[in-house]
Amino acid sequence: MAELSDKAREEFFSEAQEIIETLSRNLLSLDSTIKAGISDPSLINEAFRAVHTLKGLAGLFGAVRLGALSHRLEDVLDDLRLGRINLGQEVLDVLFGAVEAYTRILQAEKSDSDDDLDVDQQLFAELERIGAGATQRESPVADYELDPGLLAVLTEYEEHRLRANIELQMQLYRLRVQFDLSTIDKVLEEMKERAKRHGEIITYLPTGEATSADTIELDLLMASRDDLATLIGSLGADNVVIEEIPRRARRSHPATQPPRRPTALGRADSLGMQPDLERVGIEQAASLRSLTQTVRVDIRKLDHLMNIVGELAIVRSAFGRVAEKLRGEGQRKLAAELQRLHRNFDRRLGEMQDGILEVRMVPLGQVFDRLARVVRQISREVGKEIRLVITGAETEIDKLIVEELSDPLMHMIRNAIDHGIEPGQGRVEVGKPLAGTIALNAFQKGNHVMIEVEDDGRGINLSKLTEKAISLGKLTRSEAEEMSRDEMLALIFLPGLSTRESADDVSGRGVGMDIVKTNISKLGGVIDVHSESGIGTKMTITLPITLAIVSALLIQAGQHTLAMPLSSVSEAIAFDEGAVRLVDGREVITLRGQTLPLCRLDRLMEMESASDSASRRRFVVVAALGQRRLGLVVDFLYGQEDIVIKPLGKSLSGVRGFAGATELGDQRVGLVLDAAGLIEEVLAGGEAPRMLERASG
Amino acid sequence: MANLTQSTASRLARRIGDRGPVREFLMFALAGELYGVELTRIKEILSPPPITTVPRAPRNVVGVCSVRGLLVTVLDLRRTLHVEERPLTRRGRILLGAAESGEVIGLLVDEVRHVVRLAATEIEPAASALGGDVSEFVLGIGRPAGEFLILLDLPSVVSG
Numbered sequence: 136m137a138e139l140s141d142k143a144r145e146e147f148f149s150e151a152q153e154i155i156e157t158l159s160r161n162l163l164s165l166d167s168t169i170k171a172g173i174s175d176p177s178l179i180n181e182a183f184r185a186v187h188t189l190k191g192l193a194g195l196f197g198a199v200r201l202g203a204l205s206h207r208l209e210d211v212l213d214d215l216r217l218g219r220i221n222l223g224q225e226v227l228d229v230l231f232g233a234v235e236a237y238t239r240i241l242q243a244e245k246s247d248s249d250d251d252l253d254v255d256q257q258l259f260a261e262l263e264r265i266g267a268g269a270t271q272r273e274s275p276v277a278d279y280e281l282d283p284g285l286l287a288v289l290t291e292y293e294e295h296r297l298r299a300n301i302e303l304q305m306q307l308y309r310l311r312v313q314f315d316l317s318t319i320d321k322v323l324e325e326m327k328e329r330a331k332r333h334g335e336i337i338t339y340l341p342t343g344e345a346t347s348a349d350t351i352e353l354d355l356l357m358a359s360r361d362d363l364a365t366l367i368g369s370l371g372a373d374n375v376v377i378e379e380i381p382r383r384a385r386r387s388h389p390a391t392q393p394p395r396r397p398t399a400l401g402r403a404d405s406l407g408m409q410p411d412l413e414r415v416g417i418e419q420a421a422s423l424r425s426l427t428q429t430v431r432v433d434i435r436k437l438d439h440l441m442n443i444v445g446e447l448a449i450v451r452s453a454f455g456r457v458a459e460k461l462r463g464e465g466q467r468k469l470a471a472e473l474q475r476l477h478r479n480f481d482r483r484l485g486e487m488q489d490g491i492l493e494v495r496m497v498p499l500g501q502v503f504d505r506l507a508r509v510v511r512q513i514s515r516e517v518g519k520e521i522r523l524v525i526t527g528a529e530t531e532i533d534k535l536i537v538e539e540l541s542d543p544l545m546h547m548i549r550n551a552i553d554h555g556i557e558p559g560q561g562r563v564e565v566g567k568p569l570a571g572t573i574a575l576n577a578f579q580k581g582n583h584v585m586i587e588v589e590d591d592g593r594g595i596n597l598s599k600l601t602e603k604a605i606s607l608g609k610l611t612r613s614e615a616e617e618m619s620r621d622e623m624l625a626l627i628f629l630p631g632l633s634t635r636e637s638a639d640d641v642s643g644r645g646v647g648m649d650i651v652k653t654n655i656s657k658l659g660g661v662i663d664v665h666s667e668s669g670i671g672t673k674m675t676i677t678l679p680i681t682l683a684i685v686s687a688l689l690i691q692a693g694q695h696t697l698a699m700p701l702s703s704v705s706e707a708i709a710f711d712e713g714a715v716r717l718v719d720g721r722e723v724i725t726l727r728g729q730t731l732p733l734c735r736l737d738r739l740m741e742m743e744s745a746s747d748s749a750s751r752r753r754f755v756v757v758a759a760l761g762q763r764r765l766g767l768v769v770d771f772l773y774g775q776e777d778i779v780i781k782p783l784g785k786s787l788s789g790v791r792g793f794a795g796a797t798e799l800g801d802q803r804v805g806l807v808l809d810a811a812g813l814i815e816e817v818l819a820g821g822e823a824p825r826m827l828e829r830a831s832g
Numbered sequence: 833m834a835n836l837t838q839s840t841a842s843r844l845a846r847r848i849g850d851r852g853p854v855r856e857f858l859m860f861a862l863a864g865e866l867y868g869v870e871l872t873r874i875k876e877i878l879s880p881p882p883i884t885t886v887p888r889a890p891r892n893v894v895g896v897c898s899v900r901g902l903l904v905t906v907l908d909l910r911r912t913l914h915v916e917e918r919p920l921t922r923r924g925r926i927l928l929g930a931a932e933s934g935e936v937i938g939l940l941v942d943e944v945r946h947v948v949r950l951a952a953t954e955i956e957p958a959a960s961a962l963g964g965d966v967s968e969f970v971l972g973i974g975r976p977a978g979e980f981l982i983l984l985d986l987p988s989v990v991s992g
Contacts, residue, residue, distance in 0.1 A: 442901050526918045695887070740887035783886070783896065784905040784935040796903055797897050804884040804898050812960075 145441070147196045148245060151189060154551050155237045156504060158185040162230050163507045171224060176216065176335070182230075183212040189237075200240050200255065206235050207262045210476060214266060217295040228515070229261045231508065237571060279307055279380055288544045293338045300358035305334055308366060311342065313374040319351060324325065326355070326370070333366060334359030350511050356380075405491065433690040434534050437495055444488050445779035449532055449800045451480055463774060488777070492681055495535075499586070500528035502541045509545055510573060520570040521552060527577035532584045533681040536658050540586075540678075547588045547674055548573060550648065555592030555672050560729040565669065583702060584680055589673040595666040598625045603632055621762075624664045628652045656811050658699070659794060661760045677761050687778045687797070691771035693742030696805045698778050698797055699767075703810035705759035709752065710768055724766060731757065734817045735768045740792065758810045765814045780807050791816060835898045853952065857974060859945040859981060860927070863915040866981050868940075868948065868974050869927070873986035875936065876928040877944055880906075880920065894940055897926075904928065906938035912970070912989060918942075937990035948976045955983065 161182040168175050190205035194199075195441040206697075209339075214220040236258050279301070289297065301307070314322055323339075330336045335358050342352040359366060363379050368649045371377060454477040462470035503525050514521035532540075556562075556571030563569055574589040600616045615623075626632060630649040656664045660678035679685065679702050687698040688707065714724050715733065733755070755766040778797040783790065794809035857868035858877075878899065883906055885895040892911040897904055906926060910917050926938040956973040969989045974981035 217922070446901060597909065695884075742887050773875040784903065784937070785933045786905050786907075786931065786935060786937065787886060787889055787893065787896075789890075790886060792888065793886070796884070798898050798901070801882075803882045804896050806884065806886060806896075 143196075145433070146431065147192065147198075148241060151192060151198075151201070151241055153235075154185050154189045154192070155241070156501070158182055158189075158237075159231075159234045159508055160504050162227065162234065163187065163504065163511070165222065166227055166511060169224070169227070174299075176221070176299070179212065179216040179222070180292075183209065184218055186212055198240075198244055201237070201244065202254065204233065204236060204240065204258070205298050205669060207259055209264075211262050211266050217291055217478045219456055220265060220297055226265055229258070229265060231512065232258055232261070234508070254540065258587075279382055281380065282309075288336060289659060296335065296337050297356075297358070300335065300337065303360075305358040305360055306362070308357045308359060308363070309355055309378045309380055310336075310370065311352060311376040311378075312355060313350050313352050316349050316351055319733060323353075329370060330355075330357055330359075331370060333357075333361045432494070432605070434495070437491060440491050441488075444484065444491060445798065448777065449798060451484060452476065452800045454480065458658075495533050496531040497534050497537055499530050499532055499537065499540075499584070500526060502544065503528045503575055503577075505541055506544055506548055506575065510548060510552070514548060517553065518558075519552060519556055521556065522570045522572045524572060524574045525576075526574070530577040530579055530584055531680075532678065536678060536681075539654060539658055543654045543676075544575075544586070544588065546648070546651050548575075551588060551590040551592065551672065555590040557593050561593075579680070580677075581702070584678050586676040586678070587673055588676075589671060591671040594668040594670055594672055595624060595627065596668070600624075600626050604629060607631055613724065624666055627664060628662075636789060654675075656809075656815070659703075659809070659811060661763070661811050663761045675761070685778060686754065686775055689773035689776055689799075689805070690754075690767075690769040691773065692740070692767075692769045693737035695742055696773070696799060696803070697736075697769075698776070698805050698807045699758070700780075700794070700807065700810060701775060703758050703760050705757045705764065707754055707772055710755045712753075726757070726766070729763055729764075729765045731755075732818065733766045733768055734813065737770070739813075739817070758814055760814055762809055763814050763818060765817055767808075767813070778805075778807065838864075852859075854949040855955075855979070857948050857950055857983060858927070859948050860925070860941045861943040861945060862909055862913070862941050863918065865943070866979065867909075868918055868927070868950075868981045868983045869986045869989075870983075871947055873929050874927050875930065877924040878928065878938070880926050880940065897938065898938075899928070899938075902936060904936050904938045906940055907990060908940045909989070913967075927986075929990050931991040932987050933991065939986075939990060948974070948981070950974050950976055950981075 164175070165178045165182070167177065186205050186209045188632070190202060190209055193202035193205055213231075214224070215222055220226065233564075236255060240255075307371055312326070321763045327336050337356045337358055339353045339355040342354050357366075361369075363377065367377050454473065458470050458473040458477055461473060507523055507525070510521055510523045551573050554573070556573070557565070557567070561571050562571065573593045574587065576585075576587040576589070578585055597620070601610075601618070601623055604610050605612055605615055607629075609626070609629050609632075610618075627648045628651075632648070636765050652662055655676055655678070660676055663675045663677070664672065665675070666672040679700070686701040688701055688704050690697050690699055708726070711724075717721050717726070718730075722735075723730050724733060725731070751770060754769050754772050756769055756772070758765045758767055780795040780796045780797055783793060787793075792809055792813055794807045794812070796804050796806050856871040858871050858874055859866055859868050861867070876899075881897045881899070883895040883897045886893060889895070892907050894906040894908045897906055904926075908917070921942065923943040925941055925944045927941060927944075928936055928938055931937050954975050955971075956972045956975065958972045961969065962970070962973070969984050971983040971985045974983045
């Protein structure tokens, strides 16, 4: 790649990445429309535009390989949109292959390496092969009462659409519409959108017969399967006149054609190419506008801003203290004034914090799109038909979390396809539809985002799973006999466990679930599994919405001031030493009829006890994540505060129980508890899981 | 006075350039001994801010502190080097350096002295001075003008 400044390179990569993601999304939509038997030309068009833009971009930045691939791909997509090639699964495979190649090339360009060139060659060969299949077709357009002049100004693409629609037995209509010049862009778009329900607007040309200086009259050529009355009902208005374009009675008797009103479509030849150019101008203006409203920002810059906000929050607390001090010294008026400033500052700071957080949030759709590609690829590799149903792709979550999510989710989906979904015949035998369904659901629940990966496969075989765990020496037979269903299911998160005997190239040898769990807990999340034999498996990931700033409960345990993210606190209650019961060596209390395991934080962490701990009133902070709850016994509750969590350094990465540290003001640093880790540690007890159910009462 | 003359003489000698290339070391005191670390390895010298201890941390970790918003893990050099522990005095300082992982680490020392310039001839390599079984932390022994300076390899100290 040519010499560029780092910033320009970054820009180039992120823009190229975005375009490739758009392309991938288009191909996925195409895939599903083909399966549903519909063809949506706008999708091929968008894909074509994406590749075209990428080609331009590659040229601009001297990315030769990217440019070469785009060039070939553009040819194929052009053939596709003009109907010279039929779009089928095989062609789509090659197109998806091109998306993979793009990603690879981008990575290679980033690291300035030149590998995988042979793979490119193979892809090029396939693109060539597809392109060679292109055919020129006989035009059926002549069957219609369309002026040859109109046909002359149609672009090749519009002509193809016209032809395709006629082949689909669509009826052609002419819509004569008066537009207000000031709103034409918007109204025309709306009209196109509404027309989509009935068919497609192929082209539009001005009639040149404006009724006033502020209006313009256009003739729209539309193809639809609906009849005239339906169209008038749906699209008709005072400013819209709809007419059917009649089919010629016979091609060989042009003389029998009925007399027509002169229309713009009929007179298009006299207008030449002018309208077409105008339209291109409008489109370009629209796309330029949307570009200038978007700014790409490095997430580290946002982190930096967030740190500043955190520091400002400390300044804010200092303001509060000064105001208190002034009041104490009798300077009431000054104190009140400062207090007012303090409140104002506080509010603005809150707004700023929210604003920065909002910028960090991205829809989960970003990662879901990638997953959809993976599903398609794997399902074709293993020969299982998979229907992927995505809901809640618009759910927003911190950009950093999204980045870290794609690998774990990919593992889970791979497992679901490979281990969960039965092979086609097996499904039919048990009365399930041939195509397996994988549902990817996301939704927000309070301060958390839940992501479910659900399949309608055979479910997890618990006896096989426990046998495997026993044979690997992860637990003894007597322990296994005492385990509850949920505990058995949780075995899949142990390293090295797989219920399938053979390793294969999709999920490998049970690789993943332990790593998945580790990765999810690094993000402060938990994963729960639910499975019914023969019905399916559902994995639920619970994640915090953002990592950047969290509301936390400040507590005292021993000599330590600690922060506990509020998202994992369900409540805090006064601790009654007398209510503690000892079950199997573990302390529990009963909270609203349910057993709550306890953990004395100072003992667990081997911290020095507070000097007056025996006499003081203590508290239980109930930590809850997913289904699991744990009561942490602490010495004091300070209250709630917004904190910026900073990760502990690598030299402390082996220390369990802490998610990081945060500044508390007056230069002090407080440790932030890792609720997920603590719950895990205490409830698992570092030994065989026990049945807490037995402990109740 | 004799010392002073001697070091002036050696400084002069160095300026004349007859002793090969010189390296700059920051000299500091710890448990009665003098140590040196290469100056280029040190990012900053700090008066210790409040340090928060971290339960369950390795024994040589004092805790964490914040340096203008940056979270820094502080190591007690006394514990790393297995020398007698003693509470810090007001002369105690933290040397900031980078570990091999890139992480910024603080190193707690008793007192920072000054910078010494050592020529290759004034440095005894660890192996020849102390025999084979020497901790990887020690680069060698520096002998500027009759003094005895234990030279430490900062990256391996803060990574260890």
